[in-house]
Structures are given as structure tokens and as C-alpha cells.
Amino acid sequence: MKEKHNINPADGIYSDCKNPRQNTKNKSIIPYTKEGNTKEQNFLEPRSLPLSLSPREAEVLNLLALGLRTGQIAHALGISNVTVDMHIRNGRTKLGATTREHAITLALHHKLITPFSK
Incomplete structure (x- = not known):
């Protein structure tokens, strides 16, 4: 049987979730590095520079x-779905x-x- 989680509407989270990456009230998810250390990240900032996209990517x-x-998109541009995904x-x-x-x-x-x- 699947385990049920209690959802507290006031918190908007699973109140009994043991996942360390789960949101908690008034906090955002913090990604973990391979070593398990947390790192703060502004999700509107890119990870690498310079910022550029090819004309087709844009x-x-x-x-x-x-x-x-x-x-x-594939139909509009005359390319395959796989190419769009690429x-x-x-x-x-x-x-x-x-x-x-996010992209x-x-x-x-x-x-x-x-x-x-236009």
C-alpha cells in the first residue's frame, strides 16, 4: 500500500515528509552538491558565462x-521533434x-x- 502524506494547507507542504530537499515553510529548495553540502543559488542567475544562444535555440x-x-514547434520550423528537443x-x-x-x-x-x- 502506498504511504499517504498529510498535507497542511497553511504550509503548502507535506507535513510528514522526510525528504531533506523538500520545501519547508518560508524556505526554498536548496540544491545539494555531490558531497552533500548545501549551496545557495539564485535561480535567475546562469551557471556559466558568456550568455548566448544560437539563433535556432533562441x-x-x-x-x-x-x-x-x-x-x-517542429511542424512550424520544418524540423523533427528530436531536433527541437536537442x-x-x-x-x-x-x-x-x-x-x-526555467530556461x-x-x-x-x-x-x-x-x-x-514583432
Whole structure:
């Protein structure tokens, strides 16, 4: 049987969760290094510089920011889904992003993409 967790709506967290990376009230998740030491990280700052994306990576992230899915981006650009995923992965790596959404946030924050401009 799966273990149930008690959720305290006031805290917005699992109250009986033993995971050390789990959010606690008024705290953010702190990533752990391989050695187990914690490190503070501002998630809007990239991990490596200089900040740049290839024109295709920027184009794919622009379309992703507009809400298009991988298949829609592939169709719009005339490329395969695998190629779209590769451009997203390369963009994430260059930006030091942990997710696709994080990559979009970083790219917008650093003005590398402008999905709503003409």
C-alpha cells in the first residue's frame, strides 16, 4: 500500500515528509552538491558565462515561451521533434537551467528571447 502524506494547507507542504530537499515553510529548495553540502543559488542567475544562444535555440525557446508544444514547434520550423528537443536541451545547458520552464525564465530575464515582439 502506498504511504499517504498529510498535507497542511497553511504550509503548502507535506507535513510528514522526510525528504531533506523538500520545501519547508518560508524556505526554498536548496540544491545539494555531490558531497552533500548545501549551496545557495539564485535561480535567475546562469551557471556559466558568456550568455548566448544560437539563433535556432533562441527561435525554439521563443516558440516554447508562446506555449507551443514540441510537435507544434517542429511542424512550424520544418524540423523533427528530436531536433527541437536537442535545441531546447542545448539552450537549457547554456543557460544553466534545470527545466524547460526555467530556461524560458532565464532567457526572458536576460533578454535573450522576446516572444511577444514583432
